[in-house]
Amino acid sequence: MLEQGIDVLIVSEPANLYYLTGYDAWSFYTPQYALVSQDWDRPLCVVRGQDVNGARLTSYLTDDFILGYSDHYIQNPAAHCMEFVARLLTERGKGSARVGYEGDSFFFSGRSLSQLQYHLPNATLVDADALVNWVRSVKSxxxxxxxxxxxxxxxxxxxxxxxxxxxxxxxxxxxxxxxxxxxxxxxxxxxxxxxxxxxxxxxxxxxxxxxxxxxxxxxxxxxxxxxxxxxxxxxxxxxxxxxxxxxxxxxxxxxxxxxxxxxxxxxxxxxxxxxxxxxxxxxxxxxxxxxxxxxxxxxxxxxxxxxxxxxxxxxxxxxxxxxxxxxxxxxxxxxxxxxxxxxxxxxxxxxxxxxxxxxxxxxxxxxxxxx
Amino acid sequence: MLEQGIDVLIVSEPANLYYLTGYDAWSFYTPQYALVSQDWDRPLCVVRGQDVNGARLTSYLTDDFILGYSDHYIQNPAAHCMEFVARLLTERGKGSARVGYEGDSFFFSGRSLSQLQYHLPNATLVDADALVNWVRSVKSxxxxxxxxxxxxxxxxxxxxxxxxxxxxxxxxxxxxxxxxxxxxxxxxxxxxxxxxxxxxxxxxxxxxxxxxxxxxxxxxxxxxxxxxxxxxxxxxxxxxxxxxxxxxxxxxxxxxxxxxxxxxxxxxxxxxxxxxxxxxxxxxxxxxxxxxxxxxxxxxxxxxxxxxxxxxxxxxxxxxxxxxxxxxxxxxxxxxxxxxxxxxxxxxxxxxxxxxxxxxxxxxxxxxxxx
Known part of the structure; x- marks a missing residue:
């Protein structure tokens, strides 16, 4: 992230979420993200409201790092979960940051990108596809x-x-x-x-x-x-x-x-x-x-x-x-x-x-x- | 498509590909599309080269409607399959068409959108997410x-x-x-x-x-x-x-x-x-x-x-x-x-x-x- 000048990374691949937080559930058919910044102790884990308990059970995160969003954002053409993410980032002082996203992930759609652009107009968006994947390539x-x-x-x-x-x-x-x-x-x-x-x-x-x-x-x-x-x-x-x-x-x-x-x-x-x-x-x-x-x-x-x-x-x-x-x-x-x-x-x-x-x-x- | 003024639809969801062409294989972890236009008799099915035989075996399409792309487009940051799709559409006279895409499909990434915009600069891109899904909602x-x-x-x-x-x-x-x-x-x-x-x-x-x-x-x-x-x-x-x-x-x-x-x-x-x-x-x-x-x-x-x-x-x-x-x-x-x-x-x-x-x-x- 430092090398690419990224302040916050929006992680969307389930394997990367798991790698970074331990969160493991078959909930990846709805939006879920780990938001990573060096300014924060731990990643913020964003999941559907009904999956908050799953994140509690499987990740190492404490409750204040797990954020559930409303079902209103599920498969609703009128409201995309990137609105929730953008608001969260703005509230945490990242509205004008350099924000990385996983551009070619199955779990970051074209609309995710256009909605992120729309809801974070002052941010600089950086395609940081596979950044975590590359970290994963050498095993412990x-x-x-x-x-x-x-x-x-x-x-x-x-x-x-x-x-x-x-x-x-x-x-x-x-x-x-x-x-x-x-x-x-x-x-x-x-x-x-x-x-x-x-x-x-x-x-x-x-x-x-x-x-x-x-x-x-x-x-x-x-x-x-x-x-x-x-x-x-x-x-x-x-x-x-x-x-x-x-x-x-x-x-x-x-x-x-x-x-x-x-x-x-x-x-x-x-x-x-x-x-x-x-x-x-x-x-x-x-x-x-x-x-x-x-x-x-x-x-x-x-x-x-x-x-x-x-x-x-x-x-x-x-x-x-x-x-x-x-x-x-x-x-x-x-x-x-x-x-x-x-x-x-x-x-x-x-x-x-x-x-x-x-x-x-x-x-x-x-x-x-x-x- | 007529109602939304779409000339060509890029279908990326495996369920929609299957619904439209019969193509059924676990190949959806690499790019694959059905391209649909009322000017064409049948959808064009675009798959990875090694999956052409799979499309022959399972779809109702004849060989001239099945197009395999080079492995060069697989997980290569320097070359995205949307380049192949854009060139194909241009060759078939659709370079300035109204082109629909499935904006919130798992199989149409943020980079798919930005690459499509880049390689089809004269087209009008329309987010037609779930259009085929809605057709599917009433069963035969x-x-x-x-x-x-x-x-x-x-x-x-x-x-x-x-x-x-x-x-x-x-x-x-x-x-x-x-x-x-x-x-x-x-x-x-x-x-x-x-x-x-x-x-x-x-x-x-x-x-x-x-x-x-x-x-x-x-x-x-x-x-x-x-x-x-x-x-x-x-x-x-x-x-x-x-x-x-x-x-x-x-x-x-x-x-x-x-x-x-x-x-x-x-x-x-x-x-x-x-x-x-x-x-x-x-x-x-x-x-x-x-x-x-x-x-x-x-x-x-x-x-x-x-x-x-x-x-x-x-x-x-x-x-x-x-x-x-x-x-x-x-x-x-x-x-x-x-x-x-x-x-x-x-x-x-x-x-x-x-x-x-x-x-x-x-x-x-x-x-x-x-x-």
């Missing part, structure tokens, strides 16, 4: 601990989900297994809801990463991919595996071997002191050599996650990313490749160390074939 | 059919979840049951992921509607609420019930009776030709008489849902809502009441009919007491 030991706990749930869930796949079984049954196992968790601790629903396409559905199940059943000969994550204290450790129902055709088999070779190249390249684009280059060198083209990034920063995404919107493994990796950066290395009628996804959540990479999950890194 | 017979199918899943899930509650059981285990049952579905059809995770607080957690489970277990004497929804073809039928572990204290018991009386008043009031605020008034008259105050709305329009919300952001049961209810408006009548250290939620998904109300779910409307 405590955070790494949660991610390792999440990874235990990922491993267990992946194993049980793959065990359920066979011809004639509904995709929905495998989705149900993913939910049940990842949420019930272990004897030592339970799991939580993931920021992304289980992505478990089969057949032609594997030709893109994000199509959801309906009533389909697995068919003999199908390729199937599973992208899932365990969650602990909102920290994620996502992972994908690819499963064939029956022997894959030679071309598919060869493609998977190339992907596995590319993965090894990345795991041997990434470490503190390497640039994000160098990691991508290590991957791309392998697949290009074999004539495979992937024009999307092959990884993104992870940690705390809330719907609609478990990515942090900061570091990506791609040619244009000049971030220098440091210890305890955590990434979902996601070298999914999607073709016209099928695809392959074998991925790892990794922690960057001084000398290399820690794979958070210990699921066997291989093609799974169900006979 | 087919949509009602899906909601009834979703309601079957809600009933089954609620019954099985309540059966699992007893002292010493983890909240997470009940959450796992909710997921497993609602997703696995029935023999005739499977369920889907809900737009909101199971809301199943217990004890002091019931003092607000949105706090999530962690590792807690149910305790003898706890009050507990469950708000869940079955889903079919993305249509929801949410419902809440309240459960006591052991006999509630007399004050709590009396409060629940008042809530049930308020619910009956609403179900006897709502029908085609009644205003949304009259429904609220019927509820408020009962609780006010008994000295209970609820200053939040007691219902909202439902149908298609994507995270973070299964509400449609249109009609609310509240004093300021002057919407005249018509047949096949569908609402989640949600008279939750939250006190300092506990709360009660008994709710119904309802369809407005010419003569009254159809409750979509047949779960007994009562307080559940587990001995």
């Amino acid at each position: 030991e405590a955070e790494i601990g949660y991610m390792r706990q999440a990874a235990r749930l990922t491993e267990l869930t992946m194993t049980k989900a793959i065990d359920r796949i066979k011809p004639g079984v509904r995709l929905a049954d495998v989705a149900a297994e993913v939910y049940a196992t990842s949420v019930a968790g272990l004897e030592e601790y339970a799991g939580e809801y993931a920021a992304i629903a289980p992505l478990i396409p089969a057949g032609v559905g594997t030709s893109c990463p994000h199509v959801m199940w309906r009533d389909e059943v697995y068919q003999q000969g199908d390729c199937s991919t599973l992208e899932i994550s365990g969650v602990k204290a909102r920290y994620h450790a996502p992972q994908s595996r690819t499963v064939f129902l029956g022997k894959p055709n030679p071309k598919a088999y060869d493609t998977v071997q190339i992907v596995l070779e590319g993965i090894e190249a990345v795991l041997n390249t990434a470490r503190e002191g390497v640039y994000a684009h160098e990691v991508h280059a290590a991957w791309d060198a392998v697949i290009s050599k074999h004539g495979i083209v992937k024009d999307s990034r092959c990884g993104y920063s992870i940690g705390i996650g809330y719907p609609p995404d478990w990515g942090e919107r900061t570091i990506s493994f791609r040619p244009i990313d000049n971030t220098l990796l440091t210890e305890n950066v955590t990434m979902h290395f996601m070298p999914g490749v999607w073709f016209d009628d099928w695809g392959v996804a074998i991925t790892e959540s990794i922690r960057i160390t001084k000398t290399g990479v820690e794979c958070l999950c210990n699921t066997p890194r291989a093609l799974f074939i169900i006979d | 017979e087919a949509e009602i059919g899906y909601m009834r199918q979703a309601a079957r899943l809600t009933e089954l899930t609620m019954t099985k979840a309540i059966d699992r509650i007893k002292p010493g059981v983890r909240l997470a285990d009940v959450a796992a049951e909710v997921y497993a049952t609602s997703v696995a579905g029935l023999e005739e059809y499977a369920g889907e992921y809900a737009a909101i995770a199971p809301l199943i607080p217990a004890g002091v957690g019931t003092s607000c509607p949105h706090v999530m489970w962690r590792d807690e277990v149910y305790q003898q004497g706890d009050c507990s609420t469950l708000e869940i929804s079955g889903v079919k073809a993305r249509y929801h039928a949410p419902q809440s019930r309240t459960v006591f572990l052991g006999k509630p204290n007399p004050k709590a018991y009396d409060t629940v009776q008042i809530v049930l009386e308020g619910i009956e008043a609403v179900l006897n009031t709502a029908r085609e030709g009644v205003y949304a605020h009259e429904v609220h008034a019927a509820w408020d008259a009962v609780i006010s008489k008994h000295g209970i105050v609820k200053d939040s709305r007691c219902g909202y329009s439902i149908g298609i849902g994507y995270p973070p919300d299964w509400g449609e952001r249109t009609i609310s049961f509240r004093p300021i809502d002057n919407t005249l209810l018509t047949e096949n408006v569908t609402m989640h009548f949600m008279p939750g009441v939250w006190f300092d250290d506990w709360g009660v939620a008994i709710t119904e998904s309802i369809r407005i009919t010419k003569t009254g109300v159809e409750c979509l779910c047949n779960t007994p409307r009562a307080l559940f007491i587990i001995d």
Whole structure:
């Protein structure tokens, strides 16, 4: 904030609210903000009136830092919650301040911006998108601990989900297994809801990463991919595996071997002191050599996650990313490749160390074939 | 669009994309739009390159109406997808048109607005928030059919979840049951992921509607609420019930009776030709008489849902809502009441009919007491 000359930051992303205050609830479908200023001891947490008790229960804030607004501001074209925020900032002497906002957050809409401009005419508004996200990109030991706990749930869930796949079984049954196992968790601790629903396409559905199940059943000969994550204290450790129902055709088999070779190249390249684009280059060198083209990034920063995404919107493994990796950066290395009628996804959540990479999950890194 | 003088509408809400094109995938964490103009036969669907196959598989659009953009536009501070949209609109002769956008959508950020202004300097931009949402508010017979199918899943899930509650059981285990049952579905059809995770607080957690489970277990004497929804073809039928572990204290018991009386008043009031605020008034008259105050709305329009919300952001049961209810408006009548250290939620998904109300779910409307 000092570097960007920001006096007050309006934080709207649920993951950033949680990071800064501990507030954690499924209330992010209505406006909620942490207002941060170096002039204040703690962030001010602004939530819907009915969610004040939730902020009391989950955040470290005392009552005078939790402010509930009237339901009048809920989905009302005639009154936007930014009016409440602007009045609050003005009352606290910030009406002419330099006010930062998270410009590309899902939780700071176009109207939030125009209403903020309208109600704070003397302020200087600064798009400080992802500022807190970048702070989050390097994890503490405590955070790494949660991610390792999440990874235990990922491993267990992946194993049980793959065990359920066979011809004639509904995709929905495998989705149900993913939910049940990842949420019930272990004897030592339970799991939580993931920021992304289980992505478990089969057949032609594997030709893109994000199509959801309906009533389909697995068919003999199908390729199937599973992208899932365990969650602990909102920290994620996502992972994908690819499963064939029956022997894959030679071309598919060869493609998977190339992907596995590319993965090894990345795991041997990434470490503190390497640039994000160098990691991508290590991957791309392998697949290009074999004539495979992937024009999307092959990884993104992870940690705390809330719907609609478990990515942090900061570091990506791609040619244009000049971030220098440091210890305890955590990434979902996601070298999914999607073709016209099928695809392959074998991925790892990794922690960057001084000398290399820690794979958070210990699921066997291989093609799974169900006979 | 004609009424608002809009030539082209940029649709960003996943539920609206689905409604207009059939496109359905968990890809809404990156930019995606339906561009609608009366000059074009069909909407143009703009998605990330890797999601083009998903749009082919799930929408009714032919390939020439599906446009994939480069990964360069993903989470890149130097290049926003609105540049792509602006160029596309300019190429198709809409660079000086009246262009509508969904101003308060989660999927149209502040930066989306400022980038659209920057890249379409000759266009007239119009905030047309919730325009498609309002079209969605009255359901077709087919949509009602899906909601009834979703309601079957809600009933089954609620019954099985309540059966699992007893002292010493983890909240997470009940959450796992909710997921497993609602997703696995029935023999005739499977369920889907809900737009909101199971809301199943217990004890002091019931003092607000949105706090999530962690590792807690149910305790003898706890009050507990469950708000869940079955889903079919993305249509929801949410419902809440309240459960006591052991006999509630007399004050709590009396409060629940008042809530049930308020619910009956609403179900006897709502029908085609009644205003949304009259429904609220019927509820408020009962609780006010008994000295209970609820200053939040007691219902909202439902149908298609994507995270973070299964509400449609249109009609609310509240004093300021002057919407005249018509047949096949569908609402989640949600008279939750939250006190300092506990709360009660008994709710119904309802369809407005010419003569009254159809409750979509047949779960007994009562307080559940587990001995």
